[in-house]
Amino acid sequence: MGGELPREEHDGHGTYDKYAHEPFAVTVDLAVLTLRGGTLHVLLVERGQEPYAGRWALPGGFLLPDESAEDAARRELAEETGLADVSGLRLEQLRTYSEPGRDPRMRVVSVAFTALLPDAPEAHGGGDAAQARWVPYDEARELAFDHDRILADARTRIGDRLENTCAATAFCPPEFTLGELQQVYEAVWGTPLDRPNFRRKVLAAPGFVAPVPGGARLTGGRGKPAALYRAGPAATLHPPLLRPQREGRTT
Amino acid sequence: MGGELPREEHDGHGTYDKYAHEPFAVTVDLAVLTLRGGTLHVLLVERGQEPYAGRWALPGGFLLPDESAEDAARRELAEETGLADVSGLRLEQLRTYSEPGRDPRMRVVSVAFTALLPDAPEAHGGGDAAQARWVPYDEARELAFDHDRILADARTRIGDRLENTCAATAFCPPEFTLGELQQVYEAVWGTPLDRPNFRRKVLAAPGFVAPVPGGARLTGGRGKPAALYRAGPAATLHPPLLRPQREGRTT
DNA sequence: ACAAAAGTGTTGTGGCTACACCCATGC
DNA sequence: GCATGGGTGTAGCCACAACACTTTTGT
Numbered sequence: 001m002g003g004e005l006p007r008e009e010h011d012g013h014g015t016y017d018k019y020a021h022e023p024f025a026v027t028v029d030l031a032v033l034t035l036r037g038g039t040l041h042v043l044l045v046e047r048g049q050e051p052y053a054g055r056w057a058l059p060g061g062f063l064l065p066d067e068s069a070e071d072a073a074r075r076e077l078a079e080e081t082g083l084a085d086v087s088g089l090r091l092e093q094l095r096t097y098s099e100p101g102r103d104p105r106m107r108v109v110s111v112a113f114t115a116l117l118p119d120a121p122e123a124h125g126g127g128d129a130a131q132a133r134w135v136p137y138d139e140a141r142e143l144a145f146d147h148d149r150i151l152a153d154a155r156t157r158i159g160d161r162l163e164n165t166c167a168a169t170a171f172c173p174p175e176f177t178l179g180e181l182q183q184v185y186e187a188v189w190g191t192p193l194d195r196p197n198f199r200r201k202v203l204a205a206p207g208f209v210a211p212v213p214g215g216a217r218l219t220g221g222r223g224k225p226a227a228l229y230r231a232g233p234a235a236t237l238h239p240p241l242l243r244p245q246r247e248g249r250t251t
Numbered sequence: 252m253g254g255e256l257p258r259e260e261h262d263g264h265g266t267y268d269k270y271a272h273e274p275f276a277v278t279v280d281l282a283v284l285t286l287r288g289g290t291l292h293v294l295l296v297e298r299g300q301e302p303y304a305g306r307w308a309l310p311g312g313f314l315l316p317d318e319s320a321e322d323a324a325r326r327e328l329a330e331e332t333g334l335a336d337v338s339g340l341r342l343e344q345l346r347t348y349s350e351p352g353r354d355p356r357m358r359v360v361s362v363a364f365t366a367l368l369p370d371a372p373e374a375h376g377g378g379d380a381a382q383a384r385w386v387p388y389d390e391a392r393e394l395a396f397d398h399d400r401i402l403a404d405a406r407t408r409i410g411d412r413l414e415n416t417c418a419a420t421a422f423c424p425p426e427f428t429l430g431e432l433q434q435v436y437e438a439v440w441g442t443p444l445d446r447p448n449f450r451r452k453v454l455a456a457p458g459f460v461a462p463v464p465g466g467a468r469l470t471g472g473r474g475k476p477a478a479l480y481r482a483g484p485a486a487t488l489h490p491p492l493l494r495p496q497r498e499g500r501t502t
Numbered sequence: 503a504c505a506a507a508a509g510t511g512t513t514g515t516g517g518c519t520a521c522a523c524c525c526a527t528g529c
Numbered sequence: 530g531c532a533t534g535g536g537t538g539t540a541g542c543c544a545c546a547a548c549a550c551t552t553t554t555g556t
Contacts (some may be wrong), residue, residue, distance in 0.1 A: 023274025024314065026349070026360050063275065065358065069349040096347040096362045098277070098320040107316065109277050109360070111347045179535070197519065199536075223534030224526040239517090430508075448546065450509075474507025475553040490544090 027110045028073040029060035029147065031094065031154035032081065033137075034117040035171050040137040040187050042151060043080060051104050052144035058151065059132065060110065069093070069111040077115055080132055090170045091115050092161070094154055102146050114154045116170035159188055164240045166208050169231035175212055177226035178202060179219055189243050201241050207234025278361045279324040280311035280398065282345065282405035283332065284388075285368040286422050291388040291438050293402060294331060302355050303395035309402065310383065311361065320344070320362040328366055331383055341421045342366050343412070345405055353397050365405045367421035410439055415491045417459050420482035426463055428477035429453060430470055440494050452492050458485025 032043035044056040059080040063072045070091065078086040094112040102108065140151060161167040162185055169176070171184045182198050202208055215228030283294035295307040310331040314323045321342065329337040345363040353359065391402060412418040413436055420427070422435045433449050453459055466479030 024277045026275045026277065063349070063360075066351050068351060069347060069360070093346050095344050096320060098314070098362065100317050100319060109314075109320070109362075111349065111360075177535085194520070195535080196521085196537075201518090218527075219534065222528050222532070224536075226535055244519095428508085445546070445548090446508080447510075447548085451545090469554070470507065473505070473555050475509075477508055495546090 023107075025106060025108045026063045026069070027060055027108055028063065028069050028076060029058045029097075029110050029112045029150055030073055030077055030080070030115060031058055031112065031151055032077065032115045032117060033154070033158060033171075034119055034134065035184060035187055036119055036134060038183050038187055040155075041134040042137055042140050043132060044135045044140060044143070045080065045132045047144055055142065055144040056133075056135065056140065057144035058112075058147045070113075073111075073113040073115075081117070083117075089115055089117070090167065092157070092167075094150070094157055097146060097150065099146070112150050112154070114158060116158070116167060118171060118173045155188070159243070162188055163237070163242055165236050166231065166234055169209065172231075175215060175217075175228045175230055177217060177219055177228060178209075179226055181209070181229075185241070185243075191244055193244070201239075205234070205237050205239065205241070207232040208237060274358075276357060276359045277314045277320070278311055278359055279314065279320050279327060280309045280348075280361050280363045280401055281324055281328055281331070281366060282309055282363065282402055283328065283366045283368060284405070284409060284422075285370055285385065286435060286438055287370055287385060289434050289438055291406075292385040293388055293391050294383060295386050295391060295394070296331065296383045298395055306393065306395040307384075307386065307391065308395035309363075309398045321364075324362075324364040324366075332368070334368075340366055340368070341418060343408075343418075345401070345408055348397060348401065350397070363401045363405070365409060367409070367418060369422060369424045406439070410494070413439055414488070414493055416487050417482065417485055420460065423482075426466060426468075426479045426481055428468060428470055428479060429460075430477055432460070432480075436492070436494075442495055444495070452490075456485070456488050456490065456492070458483040459488060 030043070034041050034043075043059060045059045047053055047055050047057050059076055061072065061076050063069060064075075067075070070093070073091055074086055074089075077083070077089070077091070083089075092114050094114050096109060096111045098109045100107060102110075137151075137155065141148065143151065158167065168181055168184045168188075172180055178199050179195075181202065182193055182195065185198070186193055209229040210232045212228040212230055216225040217228055218225050281294070285292050285294070294310060296310050298304055298306050298308050310327055312323065312327050314320060315326075318326070321344070324342055325337050325340075328334070328340070328342070334340075343365050345365050347360060347362045349360045351358060353361075388402075388406065392399065394402065409418065419432055419435045419439075423431055429450050430446075432453065433444055433446065436449070437444055460480040461483045463479040463481055467476040468479055469476050
């Protein structure tokens with residue numbers, strides 16, 4: 001924007017006629033992540049058509065004429081997961097992928113989003129012909145289009161968000177234990193954390209979590225019942241919860 | 252993406268026919284920031300046409316059929332600033348703005364970028380009919396479209412990037428003093444910093460800056476000549492250079 | 503001599519890591 | 530009792546903010 005309408009001459013950037021070429025298609029792609037049994041999973045759909053027939057891909061779809069990319073992403077998320085309460089979910093714009101040729105058929109500009117869910121319903125597929133499945137992150141390889149890259153970008157982004165925001169609670173059910181919250185961090189970062197220190201940092205961050213007064217729950221069937229917490233009102237984390245020493249690289 | 256081609260039925264998300272509605276236009280918008288005399292400036296162009304005729308706006312323009320958003324942004328940047336060496340500049344994707352109605356004429360999806368320049372050439376305007384100008388950040392208000400918001404988002408993002416990446420050197424000429432680098436941080440963050448501590452943190456971060464062997468330069472005409480540095484090879488900053496207490500302290 | 507800007511040293515506090523240790527529960 | 534997971538305490542180290550001080554230039 002800031003340029004002028006196509007077909008007008010005065011923008012000086014070379015004339016652009018919106019009817020002279022194939023129009024751009026605009027889509028959304030979703031990296032929907034969850035935690036199952038302590039490992040990170042991603043929601044994938046199997047493609048029924050060429051190109052990439054039979055390959056797995058991130059869910060997504062076209063923008064409708066009167067919705068924003070955010071709206072479209074939320075709609076697709078509801079359709080693909082079958083969830084009803086999609087309105088409260090955290091949905092973060094990741095970035096936009098616009099390389100020509102990323103879809104062999106036509107010019108597609110895609111706005112990618114990340115979404116974090118607590119352990120989610122097993123069955124999926126929406127009304128869609130293609131089946132949908134939760135796949136362990138490490139097994140999600142050789143996806144269709146440039147979705148490998150999008151997924152990798154999503155994981156990197158989520159990892160960063162865990163340091164500076166309260167995003168981790170989005171992986172947890174409404175009431176959760178600090179042990180469960182720690183598992184989120186360990187699964188996403190791929191690093192074990194020291195429990196006592198983790199606990200102190202979480203409780204020291206104002207608004208991160210709020211205790212549930214009477215709450216307690218057994219986690220592994222054994223051990224002391226853990227106190228329950230809810231997500232607090234804060235969105236950002238002060239001080240940040242930094243991951244253990246990412247190397248200082250000389251090169 | 253991940254859905255199917257428009258006009259095909261099997262995506263189940265409602266049929267979408269790419270010829271049934273006005274096509275989406277895809278543009279890029281640029282928040283080009285620089286430092287002039289210790290204050291942050293942004294590159295704006297004056298609009299010649301409705302809507303928002305006479306208002307200032309971020310530079311930008313339409314994607315050409317065979318270029319990515321990054322390519323388009325770089326091309327626009329070269330055109331608007333008149334710089335020749337645009338190839339080496341840091342250009343970061345900010346986010347995509349897609350709300351229906353953000354351009355009253357048609358559906359425009361815009362991918363916004365930030366670019367950081369060392370104190371730049373005064374004259375602008377490219378081949379464009381509209382004039383271009385560097386405007387102090389604080390005076391850039393009531394821009395066209397949703398550009399106020401884009402600009403605000405850009406500043407927030409740049410502020411965050413200064414903490415975790417080596418982006419600050421992009422505001423400096425090829426050889427710069429630590430005092431100049433500090434001014435970048437102070438201008439973007441709007442906070443004064445302690446010089447000795449700043450210096451130590453910068454030098455402690457591996458790959459952030461590299462000394463120029465014989466280099467020294469007077470900064471304010473008076474005082475001891477400062478050693479010169481170049482941007483180092485690192486892209487990210489370890490440890491990060493955190494801004495002074497953003498709220499939320501324990502004590 | 504003085505002002506101005508660069509650069510070095512030092513000290514005290516606070517935070518954080520890395521543990522040891524206690525508590526509550528199931529088997 | 531023992532294993533398992535939750536939760537508390539603490540000692541030492543290290544980073545960093547704050548500020549005093551030295552150095553090198555221009556006027």
